[in-house]
Amino acid sequence: MASSDTTSSLLARLATLNDATRLRTLRLLEQEELSVGELVQILQLPQSTVSRHLKHLLAGGWIAKRSSGASGLYRLVLDDLDAESRRLWVEVREQSSREHSDREDRARLRAVLAARSTDTRAYFGRVAGAWDDVRREMFGDRFTAAASLSLIPSDWVVADLGCGTGDAAELIAPWAESVLAIDNAPEMLEAGRRRLRESGNVEFLEAELESLPLEDASVDAATLFLVLHHVADPARAMEEVARVLRRDRGGGLAVVVDMVDHDRDEYRQTMGHKHLGFSETRVLELFERAGFEEPRLRRLVPSPDAKGPTLFAASARISSTRARSKDRRA
Secondary structure: OHHHHHHHHHHHHHHHHOOHHHHHHHHHHHHOOEEHHHHHHHHOOOHHHHHHHHHHHHHOOOOEEEEEOOEEEEEOOHHHOOHHHHHHHHHHHHHHOOOHHHHHHHHHHHHHHHHHHHHHHHHHOHHHHHHHHHHHHHHOOOHHHHHHHHHOOOOOEEEEEOOOOOHHHHHHOOOOOEEEEEEOOHHHHHHHHHHOOOOOOEEEEEOOOOOOOOOOOOEOEEEEEOOHHHOOOHHHHHHHHHHHEOOOOOOOEEEEEEEEOOOOOHHHHHOOOOOOOEOHHHHHHHHHHHOEEEEEEEEOOOOOOOOOOOEEEEEEEEOHHHHHHHHHHO
């Protein structure tokens, strides 16, 4: 009878852990005490779904709950688990920690904790803490990023590659001499033309990124915002970027923003993605093979309410030394 009870208990524990959402939740709650709302933001699931899983985990003794004002906070404390559950969880956690979802969840957890910290500072920081709220209320929260574009030299020609409907071109155009907005989708280009019909320095061109309709060394900078995962041959596209960049007057800069590698395979069908993001090694390799010097990459802190994978920003300048050697060989 005792053996039967032990087997039933083990099967019940295994049944609890045989669910991807509950595994993700436990990994998060072992790292940090979180509310339902914070878990909803990190897991990107409806509140009803998160609450249902938390109820199951509470009933199984996997997590503890405490009240904080009107909210409930949940936590997995390893030492509070019985010996069998502890051993089982440590093994399962180790085996599941390599999943893409774990990396995404940890990135969103950091964003949620950063937002929590900001809220706390704003509450307790008196005038200094309240200043961000006052400034946001008066001026919004977009002006810092937009004003930073004034760092672009006013005589630069910028190629916005994979321009879509022109959202990046719209931000860059007021600061640059001209913008060449390039995309392979006529519908996107038409939407961009309508959007920027009042701008006199934006030209829209239809082309593939692997074969740009631009002269050698004809632009000072190139941006590729959320487009490289749509390109069949990213290496060829980066070679084209290198070809069209100038090497003088401080130019030759390329900026790529895209998704880190992830496992959301449904994006191939729903949005036509050809690549499930890119690893840091792959991105740096693409820059270096195309002739760029000292590429830099940084993961961007995701917005707590964002539903897509984590993004990175990478940038580098084309090597003027390599360019000159190529010219001499030609």
